[in-house]
Amino acid sequence: MSEQTTETRYSVVHNDEEQYSLWAEGRPLPAGWHRTDFSGGREECLAHIDAVWTDMRPKSLRLAMGEN
Amino acid sequence: MSERPAPEGERSAAELREAVAAIWRDALGLDDIRDGCNFFDEGGDSVLSVEVAISLRELTGQDLELDILYDYPEFGALAAALGAGPEEEKPETRELTAAEERLWTVEQLHPGSAVYHLAVRYRFPGGLDVTRLRAALDTLAARHEALRRGFVKPALALTARKVSVACRWVDARGVSETSVRELVDTEVRTPFDLGRPPLLRALVVDRGDAGSELVLTVHHLVCDGVSLDLLETQLQELYEDTSGSGGTGWEREPVGRQAVSVRPRDAEAALDHWRTMLADCPGALSLPHDLPRPARLGVDGAAHHVVLTDEQVSALVSAAEEERLSPFMMWVAAYVTALVAVTGDRDLVLAVPASSRGPAQAGEVGMFVDTLPLRFVVRPGATARDVLRLVRRVVTGALAHQQVSFQTLVEEVGSGTDRSRAPLAQTALTYMDTTGCGLRWDGHRAEREQIGTGTAKYEALWLVTRTSGGTVCELEYSTDLFTDEAAAALHRRMLAAVDAAFAQPDAPLPSECGTDAPGVFVPIHERVHRQAVEQPGAVAVRHGRTTLTYGELDRRASVLAAGLRAAGIGRGATVAVPMERGIASVTTCLGILYAGAAYLPVDIAQPAERTRHIVRTAATAAVVTDDATADLLAEVVPTHLLEKLLVTDEAPMVPAAVTDADVAYVICTSGSTGRPKAVVVPHRAVVRLVPDADFVTFGPADRVAHVSNPAFDAATLEIWGALAGGGTLVVADRDVLLSPRRMRSFLTDEGISVMFLTVTLLNQMVDFAPDAFRELRVLLFGGEKHDARRLAKLFAAGPPATVVNGYGPTENTTFSTTHEVTAEDLAEGVVPLGRPLPRSTAYVLDASGQRVGTGGTGELYVGGEGLAHGYLDAPAQTAAAFVPDPFAGRPGQRLYRTGDQVRVLPGERYEYVGRLDDQVKVRGHRVELAEIEAAVRRRNGVADAVVHARPTDDGIEILAFVAPETAGDAAPRAVLDVTVLGEELRGELPQYMLPTVIVVDHIPVTANGKADREALLSMSPAANTGDVDGGCAPPQDGDPVDATVAALWQEVLDTGSARPEDNFLNVGGHSIKAMRLLALIGEELDVTIDLVDFFEDPTLHGLTALVRRELTGDEL
Incomplete structure (x- = not known):
């Protein structure tokens, strides 16, 4: 335990609706959620999400609107 | 004599x-x-x-x-x-058994109903010999004491020595099917005179070549399922036996034998079992009924039938066999899974009949059935197999302790005083196997068919009967709660849920979020449109003397939608509605939904810059009612004048079809980053609140007060609750909200039946007009933590029929949990937040994400169909607040972190403890102190600022401690003008966010470098308020009116200072405090001052002048 920081590490995760969130590393991920390959501290993960989550509509809504 | x-x-x-x-x-x-x-x-x-x-x-x-x-x-x-009555002998009487007493009580509550009639029909291809039938029935009555038993007040059973069974023969040759059905309905629904045995009668319908029907009607007080089998068997023997000897080998039972329940020695132990089982059991079941719940349920009912083939139930049967469940237990398990799916409840009680027939009564006709309440707590993630095992455990436990009567349980563990709900269990299940039953006469076997009596014993009762033709499932429902269509849809959803659950018995139950229920999603605007089709002439919205019918509302919204469409606004767009509450805003919101777009309600009372900011970030267009607002938004988004849209040449459009994930509205709330954030709410979240939730139901008779600011999400409940339910939305003007006296008249004059109030407004009302809500059907309150003292006063003064505490953040659509407040709550000193709405969940988690047990404290997480999509254009904020749900039955669900700290009470209820952050609620509005702090710090001349909220009797008071910039060695106060600062803040923040400014030399800090709030507060009290020169005593001598007004002014502002030129709004006053002040003046001096008049010149001097003018009656 020589590390200075004990900050929890998180994974950036998303569900099938492509809604993003954070999940602490090491905890079993709930069904229906998928880890991306990005992990890091809380703020890093949130910054990453800000960059990648560009269309915030749930996927089902995007698809439904695309059909119109 | x-x-x-x-x-x-x-x-x-x-x-x-x-x-x-x-x-x-x-x-x-x-x-x-x-x-x-x-x-x-x-x-x-x-x-x-x-x-x-x-x-x-x-x-x-x-x-x-x-x-x-x-x-x-x-x-x-x-x-x-005429004095020639049947044999005059005095019948024997005895006390009622517990089971009889239960039915007798129901009969007293609903006299003359057929609710406990058992009615069966047998169809024969030929005619019947009525003489033989009569003789057989009379012999039966002679054999069985129960068939000679009657019941009289107060609560006695009497047995006649001899009776004859009424047996009517009706010639129905050539009579239509409808007439026969009516005849049979009348036969089985006509009440018995309970004091005149026998409580059994027969009807033979002779239909000539079409055969004949035998209908037997018997009262449940003297008969049960086993008895019906006995009656059938013996009736068959007696009818077939033409020797006239009255049957073979039948020993007449000893006269006077009575069915009296015996309480075994271990009754106390049994009672303990039930006390444990039923501790804190829920008093209600969240059945999705579509009619408003009456104050008291009647017994009118109907039934919906579905016949299942053996193949359709094969998955259920094989899972039950694997777990060695009896067919009865199997159907209990099926019902539990169905109820979990359609109600979202995971803690439920259902009643089942249990035979109390001992060996001695094996051959006796009578009522040997009591009711057992079975309580099931289905944990999140449970599978169908888990439910089977749970049922096995609960049912065996219940049967082992069944010697305690239901009536005793109600008395011992009865749940609450809610008279609109049955005690302990609001639903029940019966299971019967009639494959071997029926009458075999003249070589023909007639199956037994149950006949409905147009009654309902429970809110919903599931009757499952195994017959030779398959399994008949009947949902008997209260027609006070369900329309036929709603009940049919519910029954189909139940069966689909059972199907889904047992198709994969080892997968978690399909989630309580009923999106996998079959059926087409009906968005809220379509529901309003349907009301317009059904009752075009009914009043939809009322504002003062102006009314708008459903037909006209629908027409205007359609035209408006067409106009928006022509302007290129449709699905995916968000349209700002910067309007006061009223007919125009309601029409506009509906029209925007008709166009398939989302609306963004904007509070026009807030500063222009804030309005522009909100509209710029969240909307693509705006509909306005006046040129001033159009000018305000001119550079921001394209604006459309409402009156021009309403005269568009476009053809009216039918309401747009949308999915449940389409956005219905966007609402802005205070944001901790210093700017408001926009919550994006989908259509499914709206219908989950109204009309689907059952904490309040809205019907055509309702008059729903529209008192909430449209930009506050309680308006969702008011507007769409009223309009989707076919009721009338009654708009209250701002001045109504500002005077308890006017509010009282508004409630009475408008005949309001349902209303929502923020806790602050409720408290104000209770202080000055605690009895104003008497005539309401439902009063909902929320937005802040309740005040127990005010609630007690409300209850003491005569509360409305139902008082509901509604809790929830905007991110989970108005309410997350609701609780019906009872006098017991107040006596116990805890008014809980209540339980989640249907299709919603709530969990209390500790810092590591583990669930907190009863008694523990943690953060409340909420989920389900009420969840918003997130914050508009704020992915990081959304991801931080909406997190994966590890408990959901369905994969990929999210939970919203409320930031509210709550304590877990028994029975999955929660008590509010406090906030985990700096968010406060001011008069129902959610306020992030950080947003105010940021606004204060942006002002010129401010070096530093700390904003603090402190509770007062009138709600939360916001204090801003401001350290001015120092210009070199000059006196700091020369730089900062408090009045100017106040004016500037008024230009930026909405009224409810305005702080009372307190100027301090510097912000004191604690040892670890944080602002020392205690030290700041010690500098605060009102002596420093808004005035750097310190307080100034009011004129105590001189005119008594001056002195009274000044004293009350000081009392309300909690200040020692009262100078004539002081501006109420600059010295910590706001509209709620103003109402309080005017009400006190009214009490003290017997004058009525309008808030509007006071706000024209809100100085002490101006107020005193107003009072004086009122007192002298001088109109000038």
Whole structure:
């Protein structure tokens, strides 16, 4: 335990609706959620999400609107 | 004692009876007259009735009324009235058994109903021998004491020595099916006179070549399922036995044997079992009914039938066999999974019948059934197999302790005082196997068919019957709660849920979020449109003397939608509605939804810059009612004038079809980053609140007050609750909200039945008009933590029928949990947040994400269909607040972190403890102190600022401690002008966010470098408020009016200072405090001052002048 920081590490995760969130590393991920390959501290993960989550509509809504 | 005139000659009762019978025989042309014969059913008419009455006068020598046959149409009753009653012997009486007492109680509550009639039908290809049938029925009655039993007040069972069973024969040859159905319905629904046994009757419908039907109707007080089997078997023997010997090998049972329940020695232990099982059990079941719940449920009902083939139930059967469950237990498990799916409840109680028949009663007809409440707590993630095992455990436990009667349980563990719900269990299940049942007569076997009696014993009762033709599932439902369509849809959803659950018995139950339920999603605007189709002339919105019918609302919204579409606004767009609440704003919101777009309500009372900011970030267009607002938004988004849209040439459009994930509205709330954040709410979240939730239901008779700011999400409940339910939305003007007196008149004059108030407004009302809510059906309050003292005062003054505490953040659509407040809550000192809405969840988690047990404290996480999509254009904020749900039955669900700290109470209820951050609620509005702090710091001349919220009697008070910039060595105060600062903040922040500014030399800090709030507060009290020169005593001498007004001014502002030129709004006053001040002045000096007038010149001097003018009656 020589590390200075004990900050929890998180994974950036998303569900099938492509809604993003954070999940602490090491905890079993709930069904229906998928880890991306990005992990890091809380703020890093949130910054990453800000960059990648560009269309915030749930996927089902995007698809439904695309059909119109 | 007066002597009755003796009839001519001395005649015994029996002779008189025979003489009366002779008159009937002659008049009606019948051979056989029995007690049950009804004069009019047997062909008597009005002319005959008079003739018979005259004959009876001659017979008795009494001056009988000529309409005596209308009073006593039955022979037995008539004979008794004439003193020739059936054998005069006194029947034996005894006390009721516990099971009888339960039914008897229901009969007293709903006299003359058929709710406990058992009615069965048998169809035969040929005719029936009615004489043989009558003889067989009479023999049965002679054999079984229960068939000679009646019941009289107060609560006694009596047994007659001899009775004859009424058996009507009706010639229905060539009569239509409908008429036969009506005849049978009347037969089975006509109430028994419980005091006159037998409580059994028969009807034979002779349909000629179409065969005949036998209908038996018997009261549950003397019969149960096993008894029905016995009756069938013996009736078959007696009817087939033509020897006239009255059956073979039948030992007449000993007279006087009684079915009295015995309380075994271990009754106390059994009671303990139930006390544990039922501790804190829920008092309600969240059935998705579509009619408003009446104050008290009646017993009118109907049933929906579905027949399942063996193949359709094979998955259920094999899973049940694997777990070694009896068919009864299997159907209990099926019902539990169905209820979890359709209600979202995971803690439920259902009643089942349990036989109390001992070996000695094996061959006895009678009522040997009691009711057992079964409580099931289905944990999140449970599978269908888990439910099977749970049912096995609960049912065996219940049967082992069944010696305690249901009635005793109600008394011992009864749940609450909610008179609109049955105690302990609001639903029940029965299971019967009738594959071997029926009547075999003349070589034909007639199956037993149950006949509905148009009643409902529970809110919903599931009757499952295994027959040779498959499994018949009947959902008997209260027609007070369900329309036929809603009940049918519910039943189909239940069956689909059972199907889904047992198809994969080892997968978690399909989530309580009923999106996998079949059926097309009906968005809220479509529901309003349907109301317009059904009742175009009904008033949809009312504002003062202006009303708008549903037809006109629908027409305007359609035209508006067409206009928006023509402007390129449709699905995916967000349209700002910067309007005060009123007919225009409601019409506009509906029109925007009709166009398929989302609306963004904007509070026009807030500063222009904030409005522009919100509209710029969240909307693509705006609909406005005036040029001033159009100018305000001119550079921001394209604006459309409402009146121009309403006269568009476009053809009106039908409401747009949207999915449940389309956005319905966007609402802005205070944001901790210093800017408001926009919450994006989908359509499914709206219908999950109204009309689907059951904490309040809205019907056409309702008048729903529209008092909430449209930009506050309680307006969602008011507007769409009223309009989707077909009721009237009644708009309250701002001045109504500002005066308890006017509010009281508004409630009375408008006949308001449902309303929502923020806790602050409720408190104000309770202080000055605690009895104003008496006539309401439902009063909902929320937005802040309740004040127990005010609630107690409300209850003492006469509360409305139902008071509901509604809790929830905007991110989970108005309410997350609701609780019906009871007097018991107040006595116990805890008003819980309540339980989640249907299709919603709530969990209390600790810092590591683990669930907190009963008694523990943690953060409340909420989920389900009420969840918003997130914050507009704020992915990081959304991801931080909406997190994966590890408990959901369905994969990929999210939970919203409320930031509210709550304590877990027994029964999955929660008590609010506090915030985990700096968010506060001010008059129902959510306020991030950081946003105010950021605004204060942006002002010129401010070096530093700390914003603090402190609770007061009138709600939260916001204090801003401001350290001015120092210009070199100059006195700092020269740089900062408090009045200017106040004006500037008023230009940026909405009124409810305005702080009371307190200037300090510097912000003191604690040892670890944070602002020392305690030190700041010690500098605060009102002496420093807004005035750097310190306080100034009001004129104590001189005019008493001046002195009174000044004293009250100081009291309300909690200040020692009161100078005539002080501006109320600059010294910590706001509208709520102003209402309080004016109400106090009204009490003290007996004058009524309007808030509007006061706000024209909100200085102490101005107020005193107003009061004086009122007192002297000087209009100038």
